[in-house]
Amino acid sequence: MSSRAWKAVVKATSAHAVSDGWWQPHLGEQELQTVFDDVWQGLRSVCPTIPEAHNVDVGFDDRLLDPTDNDFKYVLGYAERVEYLSQGVWKSGLSSEAGRNYVASRGHEYLGTVRIAPSPPGGWFRGAGECETKFRLEDILRHEVMHLIGVSATIRESLTAENTLVVGRPYAGYCFPGAFDSAIHNAEGEPVVSGNCLFKGQLGLEPFFVNNVQLFQYRDEFVSGTSMSHLRSVHAMLTPAVELCDPAGVKPMTTLDGAALAAINVACDASQLAVAVDGTFTSPEFLVESLNSAQNGSEYFYHHLTKSAGVLRSACWEDLRLRLCISLLGCLLTTFVGLS
Numbered sequence: 001m002s003s004r005a006w007k008a009v010v011k012a013t014s015a016h017a018v019s020d021g022w023w024q025p026h027l028g029e030q031e032l033q034t035v036f037d038d039v040w041q042g043l044r045s046v047c048p049t050i051p052e053a054h055n056v057d058v059g060f061d062d063r064l065l066d067p068t069d070n071d072f073k074y075v076l077g078y079a080e081r082v083e084y085l086s087q088g089v090w091k092s093g094l095s096s097e098a099g100r101n102y103v104a105s106r107g108h109e110y111l112g113t114v115r116i117a118p119s120p121p122g123g124w125f126r127g128a129g130e131c132e133t134k135f136r137l138e139d140i141l142r143h144e145v146m147h148l149i150g151v152s153a154t155i156r157e158s159l160t161a162e163n164t165l166v167v168g169r170p171y172a173g174y175c176f177p178g179a180f181d182s183a184i185h186n187a188e189g190e191p192v193v194s195g196n197c198l199f200k201g202q203l204g205l206e207p208f209f210v211n212n213v214q215l216f217q218y219r220d221e222f223v224s225g226t227s228m229s230h231l232r233s234v235h236a237m238l239t240p241a242v243e244l245c246d247p248a249g250v251k252p253m254t255t256l257d258g259a260a261l262a263a264i265n266v267a268c269d270a271s272q273l274a275v276a277v278d279g280t281f282t283s284p285e286f287l288v289e290s291l292n293s294a295q296n297g298s299e300y301f302y303h304h305l306t307k308s309a310g311v312l313r314s315a316c317w318e319d320l321r322l323r324l325c326i327s328l329l330g331c332l333l334t335t336f337v338g339l340s
């Protein structure tokens, strides 16, 4: 979520007692599951090549937003997906019916996991009451589904070498990039991730694209799971910042989101996509001030931590379970407290 949105929600919530009717009703497991199912089928009606059965384990995690938990106190939710190796790239098992069937045939009951906070300040907005100073449950879930389907780069900091970025994951002694990685190109249209996982671009110094839609970067900092895994447009569902609930309805899937999905071979019905323009952040330049920048006063972003689970000998492609830890703000709130 965005820090600006978070502050607005906290402020509004503090003005209302729990019992005064302003709060959203408690969200239970069953309702969450139902909303997620609806979100999945709603997106599938736009992008019919994603699997009919999602096999995503959806639930709550009490650690999220727990003020005593340093890892999760500003995190609204997270997701992870199972990937498989196909045609030289790692693909999300949720990107196609064939992928789902393959991963399921290998004994995986779940192809993804989504966990959200039980109750953000004011409660999850689900369609009644005041919307503007709450977070809309569907917005979060729709955004996460885009990552579950396969949008996110694996570019990340090396665990063994300092100041080194690595791409992709190994299998049988060779490294293979993710499908989204291999779709990344520079302004000249040249791919910047090679088949053997070399990254040939200059992060922070040049713009990058998938399918000619520009990816999000910070000006002077690389944040794994955020940088290069979102689009540089505040209007796309794949924007790095989620904003406050819009009374007009859920954040629509845009032509930019459709282009990003097309880059990983997920086809969407163009007639159902809202037209959005690229590069709509307020900064006139292609890079955005980083979280730690003194100039950062107007741009706020998701913070997706990308981690890989431990290697399992029985199924190498399970290394590829990406944890796309969603949302927010660990760094952001700290930064703003420091600035004010």
Ligand SMILES: [Zn+2]
Binding pocket: 143, 147, 230, 239, 240, 302, 304
């Ligand atoms: Zn995201």
